[in-house]
Amino acid sequence: MIGSAVELWRYPASSFGGERQATLSVGEDGAFGDRLFGLVEEATGEPARPDREARWHKVPLVRARLSEAGTLEIALPGADWMPAPSTESDAALSAFMGFSVALRPFGPDAAPGFAGPLTEPRYRKAPLHVLTTASLARLKALHPAAVPDPRRFRPSVLVEMDAVEGHFPETEWIGRRIAIGEVELTISEPCRRCAFTIIAQDGFDHDAEILRTLVRNNGHNIGVYCTVDRPGRIETGDRARLL
Known part of the structure; x- marks a missing residue:
């Protein structure tokens, strides 16, 4: 022993605060529910890199969790939980970060019914x-x-x-x-x-x-x-x- x-x-969303x-x-x-989503710069599709670029340093301040139904929810500092990914959550994240970002699943099973583009994990x-x-x-x-x-x-x-x-x-x-x-x-x-x-x-x-x-x-x-x-x-x- x-x-x-x-x-x-x-950590349902990569680089976000864990659950x-x-x-x-x-x-x-x-672990079930681990690293299903990633944040990207909307214009380029480049993934968040808090370890390399100071502009991404706010990402770990955003919390992420899975609901009882298995869907993603996020909470910005001082704000309530909101469903994600969505137009509303991307707008809130972009305002918080100071540039346009989007939250995207790593695969179709992470967000059934999601119609937007997927993204790839930046590391295995x-x-x-x-x-x-x-x-x-x-x-x-x-x-x-x-x-x-x-x-x-x-x-x-x-x-x-x-x-x-x-x-x-x-x-x-x-x-x-x-x-x-x-x-x-x-x-x-x-x-x-x-x-x-x-x-x-x-x-x-x-x-x-x-x-x-x-x-x-x-x-x-x-x-x-x-x-x-x-x-x-x-x-x-x-x-x-x-x-």
Whole structure:
């Protein structure tokens, strides 16, 4: 036993704020409802790149969730939830961003009946991303002024475990297998970090030293990507164990 699942997340719209879950349904391709939509510049179709362009830095401030019916809803800061994608949601997002943008599904199954153009994910996502509180504690020890909020790193599963002095422990588990709840995973690769980790979100400020610390001390990495060996459900509080 190494700990327990203390937070579960899915991200219905890429780069938007995530949706915390009590239970995560995991298939071979990852968590149900994860990364179904993407934001693009309307004129060019280019996807949002908060990690590379400052004009996209507001995107993580917009929250995304799936309704009980499985349809997307978004909420701008201080505003109510609205259905998306739609003409109204695109207009609201464009006003918030300061230039014309559009929210588009990655595939036809994400938004049945959607008549507009689709878009492509800008990267091939790993099925599941696991992060430990021990690695967040290590980051804090190396950069005491940091706010190592899990939302900076967008895990699917945050595993609570005791700190391991001098180590980002899951980075050392590459090739091993882990069970969390009903789900069994193979830890396939470290999660190499980009400038998304330094962007301000609700509750914490811009912090470039976050990424510099990871570059200097863990080869750009924090957290791990996993492939799914046995699908199933993970519930908050489920035990995590190395196999």
